[in-house]
Amino acid sequence: MTTPPRRTQADRRARSRDALLEAAARGLSRHGYAELSLAEVAREAGYTRGALYHQFAGKEELALAVVAWVEKTWNDEVRALGERAADPVGALLAVARGHAVYCRRDVAGVMMTLGIEFAGRDHPVGKALGRIFERLERECAERVERARATGAIPEGPPARVIAAAYLGALQGVAMELAGQAPHDEVLAERAVRGVLGLPPV
Incomplete structure (x- = not known):
């Protein structure tokens, strides 16, 4: 009988980091940045506050790491x-359904909660979110434009407006x-079909 290999220091560090990030994501999703308790994050992850500070210098660094982890x-x-879809409309619908499935977990509200909290503020977390939202909107607008070029989506408002x-x-x-499967996935597709000017299903 062979003994399983011992975890390395790097493995243990990565495992504790992932646990802390997931606990912080849940906390940010529920309470937002201002009300996030680092002691509660550490406790929920099964670590001490010292272990948290060993990985992250403070709340801002932790929140930035959570944003990167969720992204x-x-x-x-x-x-x-979306990248695997055969055409732009298929990509837009696949992302809609996939996002609904992603939002079934209890960390899904992080981006929306932080986006509202940091809207219009000059803060590193707000800037990181802004870059992510800008990329998503740009990618969506590009798919709308490609779909319009083939006639798959009707003409209408500017592509960036449709994307938003x-x-x-x-x-x-x-x-x-969130979590109301399968209705969440079905209705997410129906909602974006309406925005895109596609026939209902």
Whole structure:
């Protein structure tokens, strides 16, 4: 019988970091940045406050790391669906359904909560969110333009306006119906179909 290999220091550090990030994401999703308790984050993750400070210098660094972590998991699980789609309309619908599924977890409200809290403020967390939202809107607008060029989406408001409405409708439905499968996924697609001017299903 072989003994399983011992975890390295790097493995243990990565595991504790992931646990702290997920606990912080839940805390930010529920309470926002101003009300986030680092002691509560550490306790919920199963670590001491000292372990948290060993990984993150403070609340701002932790929040920035959470934003990057949520962006990566969303890209891996949702954005990738759009990239695999055969055409721009398929990509927009796949992202809508994938986002609804992503929002079934209890960390999904992080971006919306922080976006509201830091709106119009000159703060590193707000700037990081702004870069992410800008990229998402730009990618969405590019898909709208490509779909219009083929006649798959009808003419209408400017593509950036459609993109903003698409993202707003998607976020609203996904957050309001978070966890209510399969209705969340079905209604997320219906909502964005309406914004895009596509026939209902």
